[in-house]
Amino acid sequence: MNSQMDFSKVCTAFSTRKLYGMSDVLMDQIWLTKQPDRVLYDMYREVHLDGKDLTKMKTHVLRYDITVIPPGMLGPEFIKTAGHYHPPVSHVSASDAPSYPEVYQVIHGTATYLLQKRDFSEFIVIEAHEGDVVLIPPDFGHVTVNASNEKLTMANWVSDAFDSDYEPVREKAGLMYYLTEGGFIKNKSYDEVPEVSIKKPKSYPDFGLFSGEDMYGLVNDLEKLDFLRHPEKYEDSFKRPFY
Numbered sequence: 066m067n068s069q070m071d072f073s074k075v076c077t078a079f080s081t082r083k084l085y086g087m088s089d090v091l092m093d094q095i096w097l098t099k100q101p102d103r104v105l106y107d108m109y110r111e112v113h114l115d116g117k118d119l120t121k122m123k124t125h126v127l128r129y130d131i132t133v134i135p136p137g138m139l140g141p142e143f144i145k146t147a148g149h150y151h152p153p154v155s156h157v158s159a160s161d162a163p164s165y166p167e168v169y170q171v172i173h174g175t176a177t178y179l180l181q182k183r184d185f186s187e188f189i190v191i192e193a194h195e196g197d198v199v200l201i202p203p204d205f206g207h208v209t210v211n212a213s214n215e216k217l218t219m220a221n222w223v224s225d226a227f228d229s230d231y232e233p234v235r236e237k238a239g240l241m242y243y244l245t246e247g248g249f250i251k252n253k254s255y256d257e258v259p260e261v262s263i264k265k266p267k268s269y270p271d272f273g274l275f276s277g278e279d280m281y282g283l284v285n286d287l288e289k290l291d292f293l294r295h296p297e298k299y300e301d302s303f304k305r306p307f308y
């Protein structure tokens with residue numbers, strides 16, 4: 066996928082996330098009161114190069130989305146996405162059903178992915194550059210930060226069978242740590258937090274995902290993304306510690 070494309074022409078839905086819509090998850094509430102509302106980032110849903118690709122995505126109940134996050138600060142914090150968890154897969158009735166995973170690829174710029182385990186036992190940070198792929202395993206909440214001085218364009222493949230859950234991140238006023246110019250700052254809403262665990266991007270041969278390979282190409286091989294819809298079948302590959 067080319068970061069210079071006009072994604073609004075090749076998506077089925079466009080939306081933006083605005084500052085006031087994220088007020089609950091920001092570290093500096095005093096800074097916020099002095100800010101006018103503004104658009105923080107753009108989201109393009111079901112990006113497709115032609116109608117056939119869109120049909121394939123819909124048939125497999127998968128979405129290829131693009132998110133564009135300009136550089137900037139939210140007070141002391143670097144600009145970031147609101148953050149959310151995915152619900153457990155609905156076709157497994159067990160109380161420990163895994164939640165839907167997701168895979169990101171940086172198209173242009175630098176992304177810092179923050180991954181937080183649902184039970185607060187892990188906090189993983191992965192800085193990714195152009196071509197890098199980052200897999201969000203089941204049961205991790207996630208936020209993307211643009212801590213660089215250039216525009217970030219990133220893609221994701223994800224199941225289209227659910228809505229993201231924003232409440233757990235909102236009720237704690239963000240993830241366990243905020244990424245600021247001075248480094249990571251602990252979010253006081255959490256009692257005990259694990260240390261920040263810095264990891265490097267990698268390829269995921271078990272899932273057919275390789276850094277440097279444009280993952281839009283998977284539109285021609287969507288069976289390979291079955292793990293996004295049926296993570297319960299890939300339990301061994303998702304075994305902890307995943308990173």
Ligand SMILES: O=P(O)(O)OC[C@H]1O[C@](O)(CO)[C@@H](O)[C@@H]1O
Nearest residue numbers: 082108130132146147148149221
């Ligand atoms: O939903 P949030 O937390 O604002 O994050 C934005 C991004 O997350 C995704 O929904 C995928 O999880 C992207 O498609 C979207 O652009």
